[in-house]
Amino acid sequence: MRQGEILLEVVRNEMVESIHSGHLLVADSSGNSILELGDLDSPIYPRSAIKAIQASAMLRANLKVSAKQLALICASHAGSAEHLEVAQSILKGAGLNEGDLKNTPDKPLGTNERLAWGDKPGSSLAANCSGKHSGMLATCSANNWDIASYKDPIHPLQVAIKDEFEKLSGEQITKVGVDGCGAPLFALSLRAIAKSFRNLMRSEEKIHKEVVNACRTNPIMVAGIGRLPTILMTKVEGLFVKDGAEGVMVMATKSGEVIVWKMSDGSQRGSMTLALATLSHLGINLDFERETVLGGGQVVGEICASKLVRHG
Numbered sequence: 001m002r003q004g005e006i007l008l009e010v011v012r013n014e015m016v017e018s019i020h021s022g023h024l025l026v027a028d029s030s031g032n033s034i035l036e037l038g039d040l041d042s043p044i045y046p047r048s049a050i051k052a053i054q055a056s057a058m059l060r061a062n063l064k065v066s067a068k069q070l071a072l073i074c075a076s077h078a079g080s081a082e083h084l085e086v087a088q089s090i091l092k093g094a095g096l097n098e099g100d101l102k103n104t105p106d107k108p109l110g111t112n113e114r115l116a117w118g119d120k121p122g123s124s125l126a127a128n129c130s131g132k133h134s135g136m137l138a139t140c141s142a143n144n145w146d147i148a149s150y151k152d153p154i155h156p157l158q159v160a161i162k163d164e165f166e167k168l169s170g171e172q173i174t175k176v177g178v179d180g181c182g183a184p185l186f187a188l189s190l191r192a193i194a195k196s197f198r199n200l201m202r203s204e205e206k207i208h209k210e211v212v213n214a215c216r217t218n219p220i221m222v223a224g225i226g227r228l229p230t231i232l233m234t235k236v237e238g239l240f241v242k243d244g245a246e247g248v249m250v251m252a253t254k255s256g257e258v259i260v261w262k263m264s265d266g267s268q269r270g271s272m273t274l275a276l277a278t279l280s281h282l283g284i285n286l287d288f289e290r291e292t293v294l295g296g297g298q299v300v301g302e303i304c305a306s307k308l309v310r311h312g
Contacts, residue, residue: 001286002023002038002039002210002264003147003264004022004038004039004262004264004307005022005023005024005037005038005039005106005306005307005308006019006020006021006023006271006308007020007021007022007037007261007263007270007274007304007308008020008101008269008270008274008304008305008306008307008309009303009304009305009306010138010269010270010293010301010303010304011293011301011302011303011304012135012293012300013295013300014294014301017293017301018084018305019077020250020263020264020265020267020270021038021233021263021264021265021273022037022038022261022263022264022265023037023038023044023190023261023262023264024035024036024037024038024039024259024260024261024262024274024278025040025190025194025258025259025260025261025311026214026257026258026259026278026281026282027194027198027257027258028174028257028260028282029198029202029256029257030256031194031195031256032200033143034281034282035278035309037309039190040188040189040190040191040266041190041191042189043175043187043188043189044176044187044188044189044190044193044248045177045179045185045187045248046092046185046186046188046193046244046248046250046265047179047180047244047246047248048076048128048129048179048187048189048242048243048244048245048248049072049077049193049242049243049244049248049249049250049260050165050188050193050196050242050244050250051075051076051132051174051242052073052074052163052192052200052212052215052240052242053161053164053165053168053196053199053200054073054132054161054209055074055132055135055137055211056072056164056168056171056207056208056211056263057069057157057160057163057164058073058136058138058139058157058160058161058210058243059207059209059210060121060160060164060207061139061142061143061156061157061258062139062178063135063139063142064142065090065093065138065154066186067213067217067218067286068086068091068214068216068218068221069086069089069131069135069221070135070210070211070214070215070218071214071218071219072086072087072090072131072134072135072218072222073090073131073132073134073135074132074211074214074222075128075131075223076109076128076212076214076223076242076243076244077109077127077128077130077131077221077222077224078108078109078110078112078113078128078130078224078225078227079107079108079109079113079114079117079126080108080110080113080125080224082220083130083131083221083224084125084126084130085113086131086171086221087125087130087131088125088134089136090131090134090135090138090216090283091134091138092211093138094137094138094141094142095137095141095226096134096137096138096141096147097213098107098123098124099156100126100147101124101125101130101134101137102124102133102148102150102151102182102246103124103127103129103132103173103182103183104124104127104180104181104182105121105122105123105124105126105127105182106123106126106128106199107120107121107126107129108120108126108128108224109127109128110224110225110226110227110276111144111226112226113224113227118140119202123206124169125156127181128309129179129180129181129183131221132181132183133181133183133236136150136183137149137150139157140157141304143156143157145157151182151184152184153176153181153184155217158183158184161186162184162186163185164195165186165188165290168195168196168199168200169188169192169195169196170192170195171188171191171192171195173183173186173187174187175187180245180255182192189206190260190261190262192254193250193260194258194260196305197240197250197252197260197312198252198256198257198258199256200212200254201253201254201255201256201258203251204242204253205294212240212254215233215240215242216233216240217239217240219233219234222241223243224292224309227240228241228243228271228272228275229242229243232251232275232286235251235286236257236279236286237282238254239251239252239253239254240252240253241275242273243268243271245261245266245279246262246263246266247261247263247264247265247266247267247268247304248260248261248262248263249261249271249274249275249298251275251278251279253282253284256306259275259278259282260281261274261278268302268307269291269303270291273290273291273303273305274305274309276305276311277305277309277310277311278305280292281311290302290303
């Protein structure tokens with residue numbers, strides 16, 4: 001991946017100490033670009049930012065779940081007790097249990113949830129992708145598909161997910177990797193990701209509306225208390241937000257305006273700053289505490305959006 005443009009600056013005592021570069025697109029509801037920075041046409045791994053599209057494919061394959069369960073399927077959850085209970089309910093509804101999960105075991109993703117977990121070993125249920133994997137297993141059960149091989153790229157479930165990506169993005173999948181959780185990972189360009197979410201948000205299909213509404217109405221399920229997607233979806237009516245590992249972010253309004261970025265160094269530092277700066281291009285202005293830089297226990301600077309990103 002190319003270095004991209006400078007998106008964030010870490011300022012200490014009025015001097016730029018560090019920078020974070022990346023690739024960013026802000027587009028209006030018609031798909032016209034408002035801001036383009038970096039390489040928008042080379043494929044990237046979108047990681048967990050596109051779980052809503054995976055969930056759409058599961059619903060299309062006759063998965064039946066509640067709105068709260070569906071939001072968790074779209075989530076990178078913090079690992080709270082409620083998150084784990086909802087994942088278990090998805091499995092139980094399909095006649096399955098935690099032992100059927102084949103995602104990579106881990107401790108909870110959320111800071112407080114991980115501290116509360118203590119010294120216990122990680123588990124597939126506690127891992128942030130357990131909602132998605134529970135949904136994948138339940139989809140297999142609904143179709144009498146083999147559950148042992150559900151992560152195989154040629155499994156009917158993964159073929160259906162690939163088809164959903166290609167349908168929404170208009171871009172053919174040519175590169176398949178393996179996500180951190182072990183599921184197939186389909187590479188798309190940032191421009192194709194933006195198109196996918198524009199089409200998802202504007203779609204009149206019942207399946208797509210169900211996915212989007214589940215996330216909007218259950219923001220705590222999508223991430224967790226104190227985490228950026230949940231904070232933004234709670235503050236801005238109709239906004240969809242989903243982050244992904246290695247510095248990927250997608251935000252979309254109900255009318256189909258889209259913001260998508262990929263940090264070149266994979267960092268998530270400054271995500272709130274970058275989110276606020278890019279949302280202002282869509283006329284969404286929010287007031288949050290600045291992400292500060294400390295020196296000797298005192299605030300001596302802050303993380304700032306670069307001049308290329310700042311609006312107005």
